[in-house]
Amino acid sequence: MSSVETITQTRAETASGDNPVIRVETVSKLFRTPGEGAIRALQEISLTIRYGEFVTVVGPSGCGKSTLIKLIAGFSPPSSGRILFQGDEVRGLNTRVGYVPQESKLFPWLTVEENVGFGLDSKRFSRPERERQVSQFIKLAGLAGFEKYYPAQLSGGMSKRASIMRALAYEPPVILMDEPFGPLDAQTRMVLQDELLKIWEQKRQTIVFVTHDLVEAVALADRVVVMTHRPGKIKDIIDVPMARPRNIFEIHRQEGFDEAYGRLWNIFRHELKLRSH
Amino acid sequence: MSKDVSQEHSEIGSAQDQDDVVLKREAGFNLRGLRITLLRFGIVGGFLLLWQIASGRWIEPFLISSPSRIFASLITGFQSGDLLQHTWVTFTEIAIGFPAGAITGIALGYWFGRSRVLAEIFEPIIIALNGIPRTALAPLFIVWLGIGIWSKVGVVFLLTFFLNFFNTYTGMRQMDQEYVDLARLMRVRGLKLTFRVILPAISPYVFTGIRTSIPFSVIGAIVGEFIAATEGVGFFIRLSAGIFRTADVFVGIIVLMFMVIIMDRIAGMVEKRVLRWQTQSEHVGVQG
Numbered sequence: 001m002s003s004v005e006t007i008t009q010t011r012a013e014t015a016s017g018d019n020p021v022i023r024v025e026t027v028s029k030l031f032r033t034p035g036e037g038a039i040r041a042l043q044e045i046s047l048t049i050r051y052g053e054f055v056t057v058v059g060p061s062g063c064g065k066s067t068l069i070k071l072i073a074g075f076s077p078p079s080s081g082r083i084l085f086q087g088d089e090v091r092g093l094n095t096r097v098g099y100v101p102q103e104s105k106l107f108p109w110l111t112v113e114e115n116v117g118f119g120l121d122s123k124r125f126s127r128p129e130r131e132r133q134v135s136q137f138i139k140l141a142g143l144a145g146f147e148k149y150y151p152a153q154l155s156g157g158m159s160k161r162a163s164i165m166r167a168l169a170y171e172p173p174v175i176l177m178d179e180p181f182g183p184l185d186a187q188t189r190m191v192l193q194d195e196l197l198k199i200w201e202q203k204r205q206t207i208v209f210v211t212h213d214l215v216e217a218v219a220l221a222d223r224v225v226v227m228t229h230r231p232g233k234i235k236d237i238i239d240v241p242m243a244r245p246r247n248i249f250e251i252h253r254q255e256g257f258d259e260a261y262g263r264l265w266n267i268f269r270h271e272l273k274l275r276s277h
Numbered sequence: 278m279s280k281d282v283s284q285e286h287s288e289i290g291s292a293q294d295q296d297d298v299v300l301k302r303e304a305g306f307n308l309r310g311l312r313i314t315l316l317r318f319g320i321v322g323g324f325l326l327l328w329q330i331a332s333g334r335w336i337e338p339f340l341i342s343s344p345s346r347i348f349a350s351l352i353t354g355f356q357s358g359d360l361l362q363h364t365w366v367t368f369t370e371i372a373i374g375f376p377a378g379a380i381t382g383i384a385l386g387y388w389f390g391r392s393r394v395l396a397e398i399f400e401p402i403i404i405a406l407n408g409i410p411r412t413a414l415a416p417l418f419i420v421w422l423g424i425g426i427w428s429k430v431g432v433v434f435l436l437t438f439f440l441n442f443f444n445t446y447t448g449m450r451q452m453d454q455e456y457v458d459l460a461r462l463m464r465v466r467g468l469k470l471t472f473r474v475i476l477p478a479i480s481p482y483v484f485t486g487i488r489t490s491i492p493f494s495v496i497g498a499i500v501g502e503f504i505a506a507t508e509g510v511g512f513f514i515r516l517s518a519g520i521f522r523t524a525d526v527f528v529g530i531i532v533l534m535f536m537v538i539i540m541d542r543i544a545g546m547v548e549k550r551v552l553r554w555q556t557q558s559e560h561v562g563v564q565g
Contacts, residue, residue, distance in 0.1 A: 075458055095464045105455055109477035109554045118473075119463035150554040170463065 019087070021174055021206050022049040022072060027081035029067055040231035041067045044081070047225060047234060049208060051173070054200060056209045057225045058217035058264070060271070064232025065210045066102070069176040072208065073099050086173070098167030098205075100177040104159040106151040112162050113138065113147040119170035137165040140199055157188040161195070168199065174206040181216065193220060194248040201245055214268065218260045219251045226267050235271075238263050342523040350524040351531065364532055366508040367498050370426050371536070374433025375494040379487055381434075382441025386486075387475070389442075390449020407443070411435050412500045419505045429501035429509065436497040440490035441483075448482025449475075481555070484548045491540045495533055 029042040041064040049055050057065045071078050072085070074094035083090045085097070098119070106115045117134040125133060138144055141161040151159050160180060167175050181189045197220060200207060211217050217224045224238045242256040251257055325344045332343035354360030389396045415432045422428035452475070460474045476483070502511025510529050517525035 073462060093458070093461050095462060097462065099459065099462050101455060101459070105453075105459060107456060107460075107474065107477070109480070110473070118460070118465070121464060152554065 019051075020048040020084075021051045021086060022047070022208070023084040024048070024068070024072070025082050025084065027068075027071060027078040027083060029064070029071060029076075030079045042071075042078075043231040043233050045232070045234055046081075047237075049174075049206060051206055052204045054207045054209065054220055054222045055225060056211055056217040056221040056223075057227060058211055058214060059227030059232065060229050061212055063227045063229050065212075065227050066178050067232070068227075069099075069178055069208055069210055072174075073097055073176055096172055096174065098170070098172040098175040100164050100167045100175065100180045102178045102180070102182060104151070104156075104163035106159055106163055106166065108151045111148050111150055112143055112154070115151070115162055116141075116165045116169050118166055119172075121170070124170075133169055137169045141165045141195070156184055157192065160184060160188075160192060164192075164196065168203065168205070171203075171205070174208065177207065177209045179210050179212065181211070181213075189216075190248055196220070197244075197246060197248065214261065214264050215251070218257060218264060219246065219248055224260070224264060226264065228271060236267055339521045339523055342527055346524040347527045347531070350522075350528045354525070354528055360513070360528065360532070363508060363510050363513040363529075364536075366426060367429075367495075367502065367510040367533075368536065370429040370498045370501070370509065371433055371494050371540075373426075374430040374497065375437050375490070375540075377430075378434040378437025378494070379441045379490065382438040382443075382486065382490075383445045383483055386442045386445025387449060387471075387479075389446050390452075390479075391475075396446075403442070407439055411439065412496070415497075415500050415504055418501065424505040424507065426509075429498050429506070432501040433494045433497040436493040437490045440493060441486040444482050444486025444489070445479060448479030451482070452478045480551060484544070484552065488541060488544050488548070491544060492537050495537050495540075499533065 024045055024047040027042060027045045028040065031039045031041055033039055045068060047068075057068060059065045070076065072083055072090065072094065074090045074092055077091070085094055106112075107118065110118065113134055116137055117130055120130045120133060122130075135144075135147075138147060141164070143158060143161060143165070146154065146158065151162070154162065164177075164180060167177075181192055184192065193216065209220060218240055221240050224240060226235045226238065227233065228235045238260060240256065240260045242254055242260070246254060328341065329344050332338050332341055332346075338346070351360075389399065412432070414435060415428075418428040418431040418435075422431050456474055456478055457470070460470055465474065498509065499511035499514070502509040503515055506512040510532055514526050514529035517523070517529065
């Protein structure tokens with residue numbers, strides 16, 4: 001059964017002690033653009049992410065935070081430096097991560113159920129296992145009753161949920177999320193943040209979550225990676241020692257939030273001042 | 278308490294009223310649709326009537342024939358079995374050439390789309406070949422394949438192939454690469470990647486290719502039959518025109534028209550079924 005597999009996997013991970021799941025070593029990334037010539041999107045980024053951690057990456061738009069997780073996913077290679085994933089250097093697509101893109105990017109020609117089950121390999125999951133897994137994750141996302149719907153028939157929030165479930169369902173050890181809640185309205189956002197935390201508290205997969213929203217960054221994370229504007233560098237990494245489970249809807253009242261948010265805001269205020277000069 | 282209930286009722290009542298208004302508006306829309314249909318039939322009927330009156334009175338019948346004569350020829354043509362045989366021959370040419378051309382075009386378009394090297398080598402060559410007016414090649418097919426059905430199958434194939442190839446290839450180039458990346462990230466490869474991701478992603482383009490190539494496949498068959506043939510609707514039209522049996526020329530044209538309409542309807546039905554995941558609402562309200 002798949003849950004057994006996950007447990008053995010987790011045990012193997014804890015056995016390996018402090019071994020990080022992702023290790024970004026002095027990675028830079030250059031882009032060639034027709035107008036401005038070469039753009040340095042990332043400059044000598046070094047970052048270590050441990051198993052089971054919820055890390056958010058926050059920074060102003062255009063700071064290269066999306067580029068960073070795209071490199072971890074192996075969509076393109078770094079210009080210099082290297083990325084180790086479970087000890088192996090990432091070369092080509094990293095099929096050990098799940099990826100939730102900015103727009104939902106559900107396959108529009110597949111139903112909700114087919115989308116969620118898309119990554120469930122027939123070698124790893126037998127048909128009944130697959131069906132169980134899909135219906136479990138559909139229920140988890142509150143999409144029961146919508147299994148046969150096509151993405152075009154879903155609301156923005158629903159397709160977002162389905163998109164996240166598609167990445168979670170096949171249980172990759174790491175999930176990369178690229179501003180997944182960006183285009184949603186404030187209420188839907190909070191509901192989805194809450195759901196994501198609940199699911200994560202059950203499954204404890206490693207999550208790297210990119211956002212430009214400071215509250216979201218603090219509310220979800222164990223650690224917040226703060227990036228600066230182009231060329232993207234890591235300015236600071238803030239620990240968020242808030243207790244879990246967290247109540248997203250009253251996150252402001254939770255102990256430790258103000259302190260972490262204050263530190264984050266100080267860094268950003270500094271950034272803003274620098275740029276207004 | 279009872280006051281609350283009555284208030285609730287009145288609210289429901291007002292919502293009901295609004296729904297009624299909406300329904301009435303939609304009914305009005307249907308009435309409009311009916312008017313348009315009637316108008317359309319009126320125009321076509323008026324044209325046929327004018328044609329019937331003009332024929333023999335103002336214009337020589339051997340030039341334009343007349344609806345009644347054409348209808349009579351259509352009946353006798355099918356009764357004698359002659360026309361049926363010609364139709365069957367043309368249909369066979371299309372039934373072989375069209376699917377073969379479409380499948381080859383789609384497959385090659387897909388293959389070129391997947392392989393950058395192949396595309397880089399062949400793209401200019403194919404564009405150059407596309408510059409040739411393809412019906413000009415029809416006489417060559419007669420030389421190569423004789424005056425039987427195979428030369429016409431060849432022309433049908435050629436015309437269908439290019440349209441399907443270009444549409445599929447365009448689809449491959451326009452396709453959102455992120456779908457493929459996402460699928461590959463989920464370890465999806467090979468046949469599953471092709472049939473569950475790439476082909477569905479480009480299917481709107483593929484169907485555009487198929488549907489635009491339908492009338493061209495019929496053109497291919499007819500052009501082939503015009504040049505050299507002993508059977509087929511194209512042969513029948515040319516023969517009839519040669520002996521001034523104008524009504525029969527129109528009969529041939531009507532047969533071809535229905536051939537295209539039927540093929541297009543079938544393709545349209547398949548398209549609707551395959552692309553049912555697309556929102557229909559996109560097509561609403563374009564023409565105010």
